[in-house]
Amino acid sequence: MEVKSFKGGVHVPHSKGLTEAKETVVCSPPASVFISMRQHIGAPAKPVVAPKDSVKKGQLIGEAGGFVSANIHSSVSGTVKKIHTMKIMGLDTTVIQIDNDFEETWHESVKPRSGIDQLSGSDIKNLIMEAGIVGMGGAGFPLHVKLSPPENKPIDTFIVNGTECEPYLTCDHRLMLEESDQIIQGLLFMMKTVSVKKAYIGIEVNKPDAIEVMKNAAAPYDSIEVVPLAAKYPQGGEKQLIYACTKREVPSGGLPADIGVVVANVATTKAVADYVVMGQPVTERVCTVTGSGITTPKNLLIKVGTPLQHLIDECDGLTADSAKLIMGGPMMGNAVASASFPSTKTTGGLLILNLADAKIGETTACIKCGRCVTACPMGLQPVYISQYSLRDRMDLAEKYHPVDCIECGSCSFICPANRPLVHSIRVAKRHVMENRRKV
Amino acid sequence: MERFKVTSSPHIRDVDSVTRLMGDVLLALLPATALAVYLYGLRALLLIVVTVLAAVATEAVCQKLRKQTITINDLSAVVTGLLLALNLPAGAPLWMGALGSIFAIFIVKQVFGGLGENFMNPALAARVFLAVSYPKLMGQYFDPATDALSSATPLALLKEGQMSEMPSMFDSFLGTVSGSIGESSAAALLIGGLYLLFRKVITWEIPVLFIGTVFVGTFLLYGFDAQVALLAILSGGVFLGGFFMATDYATSPIHFNGRIVFALGAGLLTVLIRRFGAYPEGVMFAILLMNAFTPAIEKFTAPKIFGGAK
Numbered sequence: 001m002e003v004k005s006f007k008g009g010v011h012v013p014h015s016k017g018l019t020e021a022k023e024t025v026v027c028s029p030p031a032s033v034f035i036s037m038r039q040h041i042g043a044p045a046k047p048v049v050a051p052k053d054s055v056k057k058g059q060l061i062g063e064a065g066g067f068v069s070a071n072i073h074s075s076v077s078g079t080v081k082k083i084h085t086m087k088i089m090g091l092d093t094t095v096i097q098i099d100n101d102f103e104e105t106w107h108e109s110v111k112p113r114s115g116i117d118q119l120s121g122s123d124i125k126n127l128i129m130e131a132g133i134v135g136m137g138g139a140g141f142p143l144h145v146k147l148s149p150p151e152n153k154p155i156d157t158f159i160v161n162g163t164e165c166e167p168y169l170t171c172d173h174r175l176m177l178e179e180s181d182q183i184i185q186g187l188l189f190m191m192k193t194v195s196v197k198k199a200y201i202g203i204e205v206n207k208p209d210a211i212e213v214m215k216n217a218a219a220p221y222d223s224i225e226v227v228p229l230a231a232k233y234p235q236g237g238e239k240q241l242i243y244a245c246t247k248r249e250v251p252s253g254g255l256p257a258d259i260g261v262v263v264a265n266v267a268t269t270k271a272v273a274d275y276v277v278m279g280q281p282v283t284e285r286v287c288t289v290t291g292s293g294i295t296t297p298k299n300l301l302i303k304v305g306t307p308l309q310h311l312i313d314e315c316d317g318l319t320a321d322s323a324k325l326i327m328g329g330p331m332m333g334n335a336v337a338s339a340s341f342p343s344t345k346t347t348g349g350l351l352i353l354n355l356a357d358a359k360i361g362e363t364t365a366c367i368k369c370g371r372c373v374t375a376c377p378m379g380l381q382p383v384y385i386s387q388y389s390l391r392d393r394m395d396l397a398e399k400y401h402p403v404d405c406i407e408c409g410s411c412s413f414i415c416p417a418n419r420p421l422v423h424s425i426r427v428a429k430r431h432v433m434e435n436r437r438k439v
Numbered sequence: 440m441e442r443f444k445v446t447s448s449p450h451i452r453d454v455d456s457v458t459r460l461m462g463d464v465l466l467a468l469l470p471a472t473a474l475a476v477y478l479y480g481l482r483a484l485l486l487i488v489v490t491v492l493a494a495v496a497t498e499a500v501c502q503k504l505r506k507q508t509i510t511i512n513d514l515s516a517v518v519t520g521l522l523l524a525l526n527l528p529a530g531a532p533l534w535m536g537a538l539g540s541i542f543a544i545f546i547v548k549q550v551f552g553g554l555g556e557n558f559m560n561p562a563l564a565a566r567v568f569l570a571v572s573y574p575k576l577m578g579q580y581f582d583p584a585t586d587a588l589s590s591a592t593p594l595a596l597l598k599e600g601q602m603s604e605m606p607s608m609f610d611s612f613l614g615t616v617s618g619s620i621g622e623s624s625a626a627a628l629l630i631g632g633l634y635l636l637f638r639k640v641i642t643w644e645i646p647v648l649f650i651g652t653v654f655v656g657t658f659l660l661y662g663f664d665a666q667v668a669l670l671a672i673l674s675g676g677v678f679l680g681g682f683f684m685a686t687d688y689a690t691s692p693i694h695f696n697g698r699i700v701f702a703l704g705a706g707l708l709t710v711l712i713r714r715f716g717a718y719p720e721g722v723m724f725a726i727l728l729m730n731a732f733t734p735a736i737e738k739f740t741a742p743k744i745f746g747g748a749k
């Protein structure tokens with residue numbers, strides 16, 4: 001088996017054993033859901049319901065606030081309790097609270113579609129826009145935008161990201177095992193929207209069962225090729241994945257479309273099939289609740305807007321020594337102070353670490369070992385960007401190209417001195433980008 | 440409710456720490472150190488102990504005076520002290536070891552900002568400082584076989600063209616010929632070096648290319664004699680330098696391409712100094728010279744940025 005990869009990166013402990021063999025189970029419905037209007041990159045959605053309105057599952061409750069934005073649908077049937085502003089990840093976010101009537105009544109608009117074979121590429125693209133599908137791998141970029149490249153940039157290759165290179169997380173792994181046919185179906189629809197003839201599904205070799213299952217599901221289609229990839233972090237980084245599959249490099253500052261490629265995560269791909277075939281917009285997703293700080297790690301099918309606390313309870317609560325709560329995986333996820341936030345379309349993981357696992361060694365002086373340079377998948381020199389950033393010499397930091405940093409965290413992970421590399425590089429990156437915007 | 444720790448990503452780290460890396464270097468030097476004590480006895484043991492203690496004490500005092508956190512627990516000063524001791528001849532007086540350590544830690548390391556900031560390898564710089572200041576004492580090599588003073592190291596013999604007088608390959612490899620206490624046995628150093636490679640403390644570029652260049656260079660410059668070339672890498676500080684000194688993080692390039700240029704340069708300079716210079720041994724000067732070029736090498740060999748940003 002030929003195994004493809006990229007240059008640089010690090011070998012992280014996979015820690016997937018806690019949940020990878022556990023089938024996805026449906027999470028018990030929460031009493032209320034809290035649906036954020038900011039679940040994607042771009043303009044927040046605008047609420048189209050008012051308090052006391054009764055809503056059904058799959059009903060549009062937030063309308064895209066522009067082209068780069070996404071529709072949002074109710075994940076329960078019930079009554080709109082209130083619409084208020086919450087601070088989520090430092091951003092003021094409009095949240096619609098809906099009290100669940102536990103009836104799970106679907107909205108009239110949700111029904112199997114007829115005449116699927118007659119749908120044109122642009123019909124499908126419109127459906128995707130309607131469904132509010134965003135990149136469910138974490139970034140939350142509206143899918144219809146990705147599928148609308150400028151005329152002068154023809155797309156010839158589609159790539160489905162099934163790498164799941166983040167340690168601990170197994171939601172995509174489970175999805176591939178359990179919903180392989182829907183993933184292939186969704187992929188075929190998307191290929192039609194940009195009329196490409198060739199698609200790859202990239203999967204890390206630490207998931208041999210998923211490779212097997214996806215290969216079988218893809219077998220009838222010559223146009224779809226499953227690509228086994230080295231189990232190396234960040235194999236699932238968009239640029240690294242494209243490079244591994246096609247040997248093409250996304251130019252600095254550019255987009256995959258610049259080199260004729262569109263990438264979508266497996267969950268995103270499955271969401272396309274759900275809507276095109278069944279008329280179901282994004283109201284639920286698989287989320288891995290895992291780590292040393294949770295009693296019973298699980299893969300859960302959760303409703304968008306489920307309070308994190310509910311997920312914790314569903315997994316029999318925290319352990320006594322739980323210390324850190326992370327939305328997403330350990331490499332790129334965000335640590336949050338409390339479990340009062342709701343889940344979104346992009347919540348593929350909730351990682352809880354105990355005190356021992358949450359411990360990070362103290363920062364010592366840089367010994368110039370060069371490990372961060374070897375590890376950087378973007379060919380940057382993290383040690384120097386960081387050094388200048390920490391000294392507030394952004395002019396010098398800029399010369400080392402912080403804007404090319406994908407914030408994968410490989411450098412910080414590998415640094416024996418535990419330097420705050422990504423953190424300081426992020427500061428430099430923001431600074432440089434803001435300056436460029438001003439000019 | 441707000442009871443969880445919030446830090447920025449990533450939330451997991453590799454297990455390696457600076458202390459662990461330095462500890463591995465010390466472990467890797469164990470065979471050579473043990474052999475030194477075995478060959479030269481109490482004299483070597485005392486020299487090692489005094490030199491290491493002086494290095495650690497100097498580090499602590501410097502940091503104390505500058506009101507910095509004392510970081511002797513990172514073991515880097517121990518490594519410097521041990522490397523320096525292994526670079527001394529068995530006849531060196533104890534005070535010289537101590538003086539060398541003070542020079543290495545105070546002048547070469549701390550004055551330039553401490554761990555990672557120095558631009559010359561402290562132990563090497565101290566060895567050269569001692570060699571220049573006390574050439575006689577630094578030449579007091581003992582012949583481990585007879586325990587008598589001898590000045591004719593294999594390299595001196597090579598320099599004078601007395602090939603027939605040179606020790607056998609076997610003796611060179613095992614280390615029963617005269618030289619600095621730690622550099623006489625290529626075998627002991629090789630074991631340590633392989634351990635460092637195995638533990639990924641160092642990467643292959645510098646030791647392999649440095650030692651390889653010395654071999655090829657000697658072969659070309661000394662009448663295409665593979666025997667002589669082999670002896671040239673087994674004698675003197677080639678293994679000690681290649682595995683333990685040239686690989687010093689702070690003073691060698693931080694990226695792959697740079698390390699290649701660095702290793703080739705150091706190897707070439709070693710051969711040239713041995714052949715044309717005033718001293719019989721060239722490894723130490725060669726590495727120090729390349730230390731000075733490291734910033735320039737890093738600039739010219741910077742890795743290619745993915746996506747082609749210039």
Ligand code: SF4
Pocket residue numbers: 365366367368369370371372373382383414415416417418419421693
């Ligand atoms: S990995 Fe850490 S210690 Fe090594 S060069 Fe980079 S910043 Fe310095």
Ligand code: SF4
Pocket residue numbers: 375376377378379380382404405406407408409410411412421422425
């Ligand atoms: S500098 Fe950026 S891209 Fe490079 S390893 Fe660090 S976080 Fe990843």
